[in-house]
Amino acid sequence: MTRQQLKIMRRLDLGLPALCLLMFLCFLLVGRAEAMRYEAGFDKANWESESSIFECRMSQMVPDYGQVVFYRRAGEKQQFFLDTKTIFFKRGRGALQITGPVWKPRSPVQNLGYIDVVESKRPVTLGPKLSERIMSELGKGQQVVITRKPWYGANESLSVAFNSLNYRPVYDNYLSCVAGLLPVNFDQVERTTLHFGGSKETLSKQQRASLDRIVIYAKADNEVTTYYVDGHTDSRGIMAENLELSKKRAEQVADYLLRAGLDKNKIQVRWHGERYPVASNRSPKGRAANRRVTVRLEKGEPSMDVASR
Known part of the structure; x- marks a missing residue:
C-alpha cells in the first residue's frame, strides 16, 4: 500500500481493525486485477x-x-x-x-x-x-x-x-x-477414386485395399444409403468401346463390393465412357487421371438419379 493511501486512511481516522480489513480488500482487488x-x-x-x-x-x-x-x-x-x-x-x-x-x-x-x-x-x-x-x-x-x-x-x-x-x-x-475405433471415418471414404492403366479393367492389390476400407466403414454405419459406382475412360480409341470399357470397370468394382457383403440394393452402377473428363486428354498425365472409377457414399434419403446405360 502506498504512503499516499496510508495518509488518506489516517485522515479518515480508521481504527486498526478497519484498516486491516481495508488492506485485505485491496489485496483481493489487486489480485483480481492481475489474473482471472x-x-x-x-x-x-x-x-x-x-x-x-x-x-x-x-x-x-x-x-x-x-x-x-x-x-x-x-x-x-x-x-x-x-x-x-x-x-x-x-x-x-x-x-x-x-x-x-x-x-x-x-x-x-x-x-x-x-x-x-x-x-x-x-x-x-x-x-x-x-x-x-x-x-x-x-x-x-x-x-x-x-x-x-x-x-x-x-x-x-x-x-x-x-x-x-x-x-x-x-x-x-x-x-x-x-x-475399438474404426480404421477410417466417413470423410475418408465418402469419395474414393481408383485409376486404371490403358485398357486395364482388373483391380490391383492397392485398389482392393481401398475398397476394403469402404466396406469396413459401410458395414458399421447404417446411415449410408447408397454407393454410387461410376466408370470413366480417356478419349483415346472408339467412343463406343470406351463406353463398354467404363462399364466393365464399374461392374468390376461393384462386384467386389457385393462379394464383400454390401447390400446389392444400395449399389448403383453407372458408366460414362469419355464423357466426363477431369483433365485434358492431350497429355499422358491427363489421360491417366481420366481413366478411373469413383465410389461415392451417400447418407440420408436414396437419390432418384437413374443409372446411365
Whole structure:
C-alpha cells in the first residue's frame, strides 16, 4: 500500500481493525486485477467420456467457461481443444503450464512452452504430441493451466485450469474406446477414386485395399444409403468401346463390393465412357487421371438419379 493511501486512511481516522480489513480488500482487488482464473472446484471437478466406434471424447466442465476436451475420431490422430461458451482469449500466443495438484500449492511449475490461441469459441487446439503429454501429466495427479490475455484488451491475464480429480477411471474408458475405433471415418471414404492403366479393367492389390476400407466403414454405419459406382475412360480409341470399357470397370468394382457383403440394393452402377473428363486428354498425365472409377457414399434419403446405360 502506498504512503499516499496510508495518509488518506489516517485522515479518515480508521481504527486498526478497519484498516486491516481495508488492506485485505485491496489485496483481493489487486489480485483480481492481475489474473482471472477459471477452474472446477473439488465439488465440481468431474471427467466424462462419450464412446462409439466412430469417435471418442473425454471432457471436464469448467464452470462459467466451457469444457476442456480430448477427442479422437476414427482414422485420425488425437487432439485436445477448449470448447467455450463465448470468446474469452485474445488472439496470440498463450502459455501452457503443468502445476502440482490444488492440495500441493507449492509444487514446482513446468512450462511446456507457448501455444497458438485464436479469438473464437474454440481458442486452443493441440495436436497428438501435446495432448498425450497433458494426459500423461493428469495421470500423475498434476494440474494443467492455459494462460492468455483476454480478448477485450485488459492488462490482466486470464487462465483456465483443469485437474485430475476423478480422471483415472474415465481415462481407462477413453482408452478402451480408442482401441475399438474404426480404421477410417466417413470423410475418408465418402469419395474414393481408383485409376486404371490403358485398357486395364482388373483391380490391383492397392485398389482392393481401398475398397476394403469402404466396406469396413459401410458395414458399421447404417446411415449410408447408397454407393454410387461410376466408370470413366480417356478419349483415346472408339467412343463406343470406351463406353463398354467404363462399364466393365464399374461392374468390376461393384462386384467386389457385393462379394464383400454390401447390400446389392444400395449399389448403383453407372458408366460414362469419355464423357466426363477431369483433365485434358492431350497429355499422358491427363489421360491417366481420366481413366478411373469413383465410389461415392451417400447418407440420408436414396437419390432418384437413374443409372446411365
